Amino acid sequence: MEGGKVPPAGSGRHVLLTVDVGNTHSVLALFRGNQVLHTWRLRTERAATADELAMGLCDLLGYRGLSLGAVEGLAIASVVPPLGSVWAEIARMYLHCPSLIVDSATCAGLELDVERPQEVGADRIADGVAVWRLYGAPSVVVDCGTATKVDAIGAGGRYLGGVIAPGIGTASEALFNAAALLARVDLAAPPRALGRTTATQLQAGIVYGSAAMIDGLVDRVRTEMGGAQRVVATGGFAPYVAPVSRTITEVAPQLTMHGLRLIYEFHQAGGGERGE
Numbered sequence: 346m347e348g349g350k351v352p353p354a355g356s357g358r359h360v361l362l363t364v365d366v367g368n369t370h371s372v373l374a375l376f377r378g379n380q381v382l383h384t385w386r387l388r389t390e391r392a393a394t395a396d397e398l399a400m401g402l403c404d405l406l407g408y409r410g411l412s413l414g415a416v417e418g419l420a421i422a423s424v425v426p427p428l429g430s431v432w433a434e435i436a437r438m439y440l441h442c443p444s445l446i447v448d449s450a451t452c453a454g455l456e457l458d459v460e461r462p463q464e465v466g467a468d469r470i471a472d473g474v475a476v477w478r479l480y481g482a483p484s485v486v487v488d489c490g491t492a493t494k495v496d497a498i499g500a501g502g503r504y505l506g507g508v509i510a511p512g513i514g515t516a517s518e519a520l521f522n523a524a525a526l527l528a529r530v531d532l533a534a535p536p537r538a539l540g541r542t543t544a545t546q547l548q549a550g551i552v553y554g555s556a557a558m559i560d561g562l563v564d565r566v567r568t569e570m571g572g573a574q575r576v577v578a579t580g581g582f583a584p585y586v587a588p589v590s591r592t593i594t595e596v597a598p599q600l601t602m603h604g605l606r607l608i609y610e611f612h613q614a615g616g617g618e619r620g621e
Contacts, residue, residue: 351407362402362416362440363605364432365468366423368491368580369514373405374602381599383409386581391425395434419444420609422467429467445609447471452567453611456503461596469496469602475597476577477502478607483573485563486600486616487593489580491515493555495562497570513555513582517547523536530581532590555582556590563592 360378373388375382380568384406390397403413419436421444423429431445436444447467449457455474457465472486478499488494488510496507511519513532521529530547538553540546567573578593579587587593597603 356566359414359417361418361420361609363420363602365471365601365605366421366425366428366432367468369423371428372602373402374599375406376602376606379603379606381602384602386600389425389428391428393431395429395431395438396438398431399435399439402439402558409499410530411440414441416440416442418442418609418613420447420605421445422447422471422605424466424559439597441558441612445612447605447608451608452611453558453608454500454502456501458503459506459514467474468601469494469507470504471601471608472496472579473498473504473604475503475520475600475604476575479597479603480575480577483527483570484575484577485566485570485573485592486581487559487563487576487578487580488561488583489513489555489578493559493582495559495566497573499570507573508566509547510558513551513586516555517551520547524550532585534585552585553589554587559586560590560592 359377363374364374366389369389371387373385386440406412419431419440419442421429433444433446436442445451447470448464449465452470453474455470472488473496476484476486482498483500484498486496491512492511493510494507497505499505521527530544533548534552535545535548538549540549563576576592576594577598579598581597585598
């Protein structure tokens with residue numbers, strides 16, 4: 346952890362801030378205990394400085410009647426490496442609170458049972474911890490973001506590996522950019538797969554096609570991991586595909602945020618990593 350110790354009770358600090366920096370968007374959440382108070386979804390600006398992000402954070406907190414001084418800790422997952430350090434700098438310079446950057450060395454007891462643990466993304470670690478601790482294992486996580494990721498969490502909290510495929514938005518944007526006559530459509534499932542207009546055919550291909558890809562990958566992953574009844578979906582596109590998926594059992598929009606909270610709490614309580 347960085348930034349020093351959490352101030353004592355009564356100091357006016359009472360919320361934990363979690364930040365999930367993705368390639369396209371960054372999601373911020375405020376927790377009091379295990380309750381999500383507020384969330385924000387912002388465009389990821391790779392060149393943003395600590396000063397710029399801190400001023401934006403100050404405005405967001407102020408709109409909710411809070412100040413920077415209310416934040417007692419900061420947990421960070423970033424797939425954009427420079428921005429993880431930038432948020433840690435914000436904790437030091439502006440929040441004056443501890444920060445934790447999630448990686449393969451700070452995974453709260455989740456065993457990364459893969460050939461190169463250091464390559465597992467922080468968001469996938471957070472998702473794995475959240476599913477393991479909140480839903481139980483074995484389970485499968487489907488994260489529908491810039492990329493679609495399917496991860497296997499084995500019994501006892503073992504990350505067994507996963508799959509990375511083009512994300513729903515990424516794939517559809519590539520299609521629209523490459524085909525001059527295909528106009529963008531709303532992301533919604535049409536009443537039937539057999540479209541009778543170009544728009545409904547595109548919607549069917551994007552939504553039903555994405556769900557079919559996810560179902561096929563989940564089937565293969567479950568077979569190779571020896572079975573899992575629970576399939577938890579998260580990420581910005583999850584609400585669009587989950588209703589037409591036959592394998593997704595539930596949607597957890599704040600799964601990554603809860604994983605970051607759990608990892609932070611684990612380390613704040615003095616928890617050691619597996620094998621230490």
